Amino acid sequence: MRKIFRASILNPIDVNTWRFYRDGALWVDHGVIMGLDDFCVIAGQMGANPDIEHLDGVIVPGFVDVHLHWVQHRVSGQFSGDLLTWLQEHIWPEEACYADTDLARVAAVRFYADLLRAGTVMGMSYSSPHAEATQIALASMRGDWVVGNVLMAVHAPHTLTDHSLHDPGALRAFLQRTDMAHYALTPRFAPNLTAKSLKMLGRVAAEHPCLIQTHLAESLTELRWVKELFPDAAHYTEVYDRAGLLTPRTILGHCVEMRDEEWRCVRARGAWVAHCPTSNEALGNRRMPLEQLRAHHIPFALASDIGGGPSHSMLHVMQRFLGVHRDAGVPVTPQEALYRSTKAGAECMGRGASGGELTVGKRADFVLLPQKSAADSVEAWFEACLSGAPADLEHRPLGTWLSGERAA
Ligand SMILES: [Zn+2]
Structure with a gap:
């Protein structure tokens, strides 16, 4: 051939x-x-x-999309509003539907077809908590994807936490039968886990060669909640850091509300940032401070974050990447938009030798x-x-x- x-x-x-x-x-x-x-x-x-x-x-x-939720594809762009209300009222009920494996199979076929139609060939995807839905997403894969079932132990409906493999025995058994090249350990975000469960995940991460993905400092209300739940942490980033979850294999979604010492910590651990400009806009969050990311030399790639982001099109993500930063007077070029949606994404996923x-x-x-x-x-x-x-x-x-x- x-x-x-x-x-x-x-x-x-x-x-x-x-x-x-x-x-x-x-x-x-x-x-x-x-x-x-x-x-x-x-x-x-x-x-x-x-x-x-x-x-x-x-x-x-x-194109490479380093942060999206395939189980939110059916409702992309349908809802908006404050991050926590959006999750609790719209997104978590939608994700609970993925306990139904027939529904998950149909949705996975449509997800990969739509992404390929839009030019996306690689990416990192959050699944629902369900082991079966995650295995379906892996088995139906078209292109080169990394998928992780979200781990949620607390502060969510039992329809999700009951299925989440946050118990170490269940999680390790699941990982045994999962291809680590296409799997990411996926604590949803700090409020859905306890300090103890985060620490357990840090130990599991050290034992397995997989990628790690989570959300960090997406909105101000989230930041306030994390402060309440983890009062002895100096900042949000430290909640993950003291659990051992920040590594060069870690991809942190958003990173909008960050202090200087948090950027320094992310830089010291070698973690990547998934920058989601369309999602930040759609949910009314602030602009990710690109100039700070650059000043701290933190590697990053672009991402749609569907269903927070209204569209799975990386062309749309590139459009808004240029738009939001130019509006703030921060220089960005089309060359960078393409690079952050292709080569940087592949490197972020540890696929620099094979794609991008x-x-x-x-x-x-x-x-x-x-x-x-x-x-x-x-x-x-x-x-x-x-x-x-x-x-x-x-x-x-x-x-x-x-x-x-x-x-x-
Ligand atoms: Zn997300």
């Missing part, structure tokens, strides 16, 4: 740089990228009669965006690709390929 995809190609290099090939070629063999260059260069290397597929558009790497960009040896996972006119700069064309309402952006990609095969 050797093939050349001939199209314009845009590949992220780093935060500030991308490379554009007007008449480019992506050489793929058995799902793996063997070469990326101008068409004339690759054609010369392929020998006689290469199999060439012409694509009318611009190829970019498949179009370079030799990586999986040929890519998206075709609408054609660029010769008159437009690459920056102007890319920003035009990000413009529009969420529903349009979810359908803007012309196609998505996984390992060189058309998937949507």
Whole structure:
């Protein structure tokens, strides 16, 4: 299965740089990228009669979404309001439905189909507390995903806590039969666990090579609740840190309401931040202080956080990433938006060697965006690709390929 995809190609290099090939070629063999260059260069290397597929558009790497809740996909954008009220009144009743395995199976098929349609090929997903729903999400996976059942012991309806594997014996037994390459230990957030149960999770995390994901400092009401529940902690970040949950394998969702010492702690532990600009806007939370994240050299990637975020489209997330920070006078570029939605996401997931960009040896996972006119700069064309309402952006990609095969 050797093939050349001939199209314009845009590949992220780093935060500030991308490379554009007007008449480019992506050489793929058995799902793996063997070469990326101008068409004339690759054609010369392929020998006689290469199999060439012409694509009318611009190829970019498949998008990576490092924080979302697949079990909230059915209700994305339907509710808003204060974080805690939103959780208690709308989201937790929805997640309780995932005890029904037939419902979970149907929802998982739709989730992966919709994400591929929108160009997302990799990501990190919070499941409901149920072991079966999590196994269904793993078994139905299309693309490269990491999924974790949310762990909730307290301060939630028993329909969720009764199913949560927060008991160490049950959790360890579940992990025994789960593929650690696609699993994340997922304490939902500090208010749903006790200091003792968080500590137990820290021990389990140290015993297993999986990723760890949780929410941190998303809203002011949440911050006040954490202060009440953990009065002896210096700050929210310390609640996780003293449980041993902050590691280079940890991805922290949001990080909006952070003090300087908290940033220093996150930096010292090597944890990543999942930045969710659309979710912060939709739930009326404040802007994540990007300038502080940069000052503390904390690695981060972009995420939709559906169903807090109204859309699973990473094009929409990139649009608002540029919008909210520009409105606050913080400089951001389209190059950074693409980098944070592709290469940085793969690195955040520990998949830097296999995905996130179009370079030799990586999986040929890519998206075709609408054609660029010769008159437009690459920056102007890319920003035009990000413009529009969420529903349009979810359908803007012309196609998505996984390992060189058309998937949507
Ligand atoms: Zn979330």
